[in-house]
Amino acid sequence: MNILVVDDSAAMRNMIIRTLRQAGFDGNEVTQAEDGAVALAAVKQSLPDLVLADWNMPNMTGIELLEAMNAEGLKTKFGFITTEATADMRAKATAGGAKFLISKPFSVESFQKVLSAIM
Amino acid sequence: MSALVKPKAASVENMLAMLFGVDELDVSDSTAMPEGPAAVYVGDDGQLLALGVGDFAFAAYSGAALSMLPKGGAQDMVDEKSLSSTVEANFYEVMNICSRLLMNDQSVHLRLDRLVDWAEAKSLIESMGGHQSMGFSVPVPRYGSGQLAFVIAA
Numbered sequence: 225m226n227i228l229v230v231d232d233s234a235a236m237r238n239m240i241i242r243t244l245r246q247a248g249f250d251g252n253e254v255t256q257a258e259d260g261a262v263a264l265a266a267v268k269q270s271l272p273d274l275v276l277a278d279w280n281m282p283n284m285t286g287i288e289l290l291e292a293m294n295a296e297g298l299k300t301k302f303g304f305i306t307t308e309a310t311a312d313m314r315a316k317a318t319a320g321g322a323k324f325l326i327s328k329p330f331s332v333e334s335f336q337k338v339l340s341a342i343m
Numbered sequence: 344m345s346a347l348v349k350p351k352a353a354s355v356e357n358m359l360a361m362l363f364g365v366d367e368l369d370v371s372d373s374t375a376m377p378e379g380p381a382a383v384y385v386g387d388d389g390q391l392l393a394l395g396v397g398d399f400a401f402a403a404y405s406g407a408a409l410s411m412l413p414k415g416g417a418q419d420m421v422d423e424k425s426l427s428s429t430v431e432a433n434f435y436e437v438m439n440i441c442s443r444l445l446m447n448d449q450s451v452h453l454r455l456d457r458l459v460d461w462a463e464a465k466s467l468i469e470s471m472g473g474h475q476s477m478g479f480s481v482p483v484p485r486y487g488s489g490q491l492a493f494v495i496a497a
Contacts, residue, residue: 233436329362
């Protein structure tokens with residue numbers, strides 16, 4: 225499985241990749257992007273199986289990335305890993321077609337619980 | 344929508360313990376106002392709603408912890424009151440995550456807008472007029488203790 229991790233914090237991208245490994249999802253190919261615009265170009269080019277994206281990022285936010293992927297007919301599975309954890313934001317994520325929203329800070333268990341269902 | 348949530352030591356403890364990857368963290372209330380780098384939190388209309396202020400110990404230790412950087416380098420930043428670009432970016436992410444301490448489903452929504460130095464933070468606090476502050480002493484595992492405070496516009 226090819227996973228694209230999108231977050232403007234390099235440390236957070238590394239924490240997500242480390243947590244993926246600790247949750248038992250090692251062995252997947254993982255690439256990174258630092259904002260939604262870079263991620264959109266990467267999705268078009270390499271068509272990953274799963275995008276794990278932050279919500280608030282410069283240039284293009286996570287929800288804008290999801291909307292742009294929808295507009296271009298890109299069917300890659302999409303989930304948020306974000307501080308935006310209110311019911312309102314979860315509803316927006318679901319309405320946009322996101323499969324899940326993991327709130328920061330996250331645990332290995334939260335990754336296992338959510339990602340086992342789709343990987 | 345109601346006002347922002349006022350963070351308590353227990354909620355700070357739970358959030359930062361998970362962020363730092365430890366089971367327990369002994370966060371306690373503190374009356375000290377740290378005078379270091381600060382996060383500016385704004386509402387959806389861009390209006391200033393709150394600040395999160397750390398002393399250089401909390402900023403350097405928490406920022407270093409996110410990337411598991413050497414303790415000695417973090418201590419140098421505390422002593423010199425100057426953060427490296429990596430640690431500053433990591434501290435930004437720590438304070439971004441801390442934005443959740445100020446919100447729930449019933450409160451107004453806010454987001455981290457930027458980091459500022461203490462001089463600008465002090466000016467912003469003064470511009471708020473009425474405000475409340477909540478301070479905490481936070482041990483950052485493997486690094487040391489620092490001070491963190493939130494200032495919320497009344």
